[in-house]
Amino acid sequence: MTEGLARTEAEIHKEKAAALARIARTRNSLTIGAGCAMPIFRLDHRLAFPPVEYAEDGLLAVGGDLRPERLLLAYRSGIFPWYSDGQPILWHSPDPRMVLVASELQVPRSLRKTMRKRPYELTLDGCFAKVVAGCASAERPGQSGTWITPDMQAAYRELHRRGLAHSVEAWQGGRLVGGLYGVSLGAAFFGESMFALAPDASKIAFVRLVEHLQRWDIGLVDCQVYTEHLARFGAVEWPRKRYLAALKKALARPTRSGPWTLGDEG
Numbered sequence: 001m002t003e004g005l006a007r008t009e010a011e012i013h014k015e016k017a018a019a020l021a022r023i024a025r026t027r028n029s030l031t032i033g034a035g036c037a038m039p040i041f042r043l044d045h046r047l048a049f050p051p052v053e054y055a056e057d058g059l060l061a062v063g064g065d066l067r068p069e070r071l072l073l074a075y076r077s078g079i080f081p082w083y084s085d086g087q088p089i090l091w092h093s094p095d096p097r098m099v100l101v102a103s104e105l106q107v108p109r110s111l112r113k114t115m116r117k118r119p120y121e122l123t124l125d126g127c128f129a130k131v132v133a134g135c136a137s138a139e140r141p142g143q144s145g146t147w148i149t150p151d152m153q154a155a156y157r158e159l160h161r162r163g164l165a166h167s168v169e170a171w172q173g174g175r176l177v178g179g180l181y182g183v184s185l186g187a188a189f190f191g192e193s194m195f196a197l198a199p200d201a202s203k204i205a206f207v208r209l210v211e212h213l214q215r216w217d218i219g220l221v222d223c224q225v226y227t228e229h230l231a232r233f234g235a236v237e238w239p240r241k242r243y244l245a246a247l248k249k250a251l252a253r254p255t256r257s258g259p260w261t262l263g264d265e266g
Contacts, residue, residue, distance in 0.1 A: 049091065052078050052240065058094035058225075065089070066155035068162065075183055075190050076251055078244050080224060085149045095240035098223035098230055102214035106234035107207055115204055120170040120177065122208050124260040128160040129153075131167040131179040135193035148193060156192070159183060163257035168209045170201040178202040180209070188220040188250035189213055206233070212262065220250045 041050045043064030050061060060079060064070055066089065074080060074091060083090040107115075136148035159165035164185065170178040178201025180194035189209075196202040210221060210233075223230045226237055238246075 043089075043091070047073060049074065049077055049079055052093035052244070055093045055095070058092045059090060060093050061091040062088045064091070066151055068155070068158050071155060071159065071183075072164070072185070075185055075188075076247075078240065078247055080190065081152070082147050083149075084147055092224075093240065094225050096226075096237035097240055097243040098226045098235050099238045099243055099246070100210065100221040100223055100230065100233060100235035102210050102219045102221055104234045105207065105210045105214070106232070108232065111200060111203060111207070114200055115207065120172050120198070120201055120204060122205060122262060123169045123171065124209075124212075124262050125160070125166055125258055126169045126171075127176065128165065128167040128181060129157055130176055131169060131181050131195075132156055132193075134176065134179060134195045134197075135181065138193075138195040156181065156183075160258070163259065164255070166258055166260050168205040170196075170198070170205045172198055172201075179205055184218065185255050186251040187218050187253040188222060188247060189218055190222040191224070208262070212260075216256055217253070218250075218256065220246055222247075 040056065040059060041054065041061040043049070043061050045065075047069055052060060054060060066081065071081070077093075078097070079091050079093045081089055082092055132148065132153050136146045136153060138146075156165050160167070160181075165181060165183045167181040168179050169176055177198035178194070178196035180191065180202055182189055182191040184190070194202040194206065213219070213221065221235075222243075223235045
């Protein structure tokens with residue numbers, strides 16, 4: 001097993017949390033109105049976002065809501081929500097953006113060897129709500145809570161109900177031991193979070209998902225921000241301008257709405 005694959009899921013989540021903290025380093029001291037640590041946009045009921053070029057260290061706007069229409073507009077605009085329980089909704093558009101081109105997926109030899117043993121049964125959209133809950137409850141070193149708040153979970157469950165959010169599950173002996181979830185629009189998949197209760201469970205789920213995305217001609221995988229874990233799978237940082245151009249092309253393609261199943265080649 002390589003050093004990279006020996007990393008625990010807790011370490012992986014810690015990397016992502018640290019990266020998100022860097023692009024929104026003022027979030028813990030954020031105040032609304034007078035005294036705000038930096039100029040950001042306050043959203044109201046109107047379904048709109050400011051241009052992403054106005055983002056400060058990736059943080060673009062505060063407030064608004066998590067209704068499906070706003071979430072979908074956010075993804076189509078190169079924006080995603082990330083905040084902690086008790087905070088207002090924070091909207092981010094980092095520059096650079098971590099991206100994996102599905103056809104450029106790199107799978108370490110040791111993980112391929114493990115996958116050939118078929119240690120887990122994998123499913124798509126088998127239990128979306130449980131995967132999201134598993135991601136929310138995953139322990140994250142240095143954090144006392146989760147950004148996958150109850151409101152966030154409800155919002156993504158609604159996107160799943162509409163066939164636009166999907167999950168991959170890893171099972172062992174009938175027990176859910178890992179998985180990941182995200183949103184798919186056009187030829188783009190926007191990864192949100194993953195968790196694992198058994199060795200390599202989420203890594204194997206991730207690889208199988210990307211392989212199916214490539215088969216379905218969904219070539220753009222948004223990984224949001226840099227982590228060493230994702231870099232080992234071939235993800236790289238793109239300037240935001242390049243990401244937005246690729247996203248525009250991807251969104252011009254039809255959306256493969258759910259439910260998704262493994263082995264579905266159509």
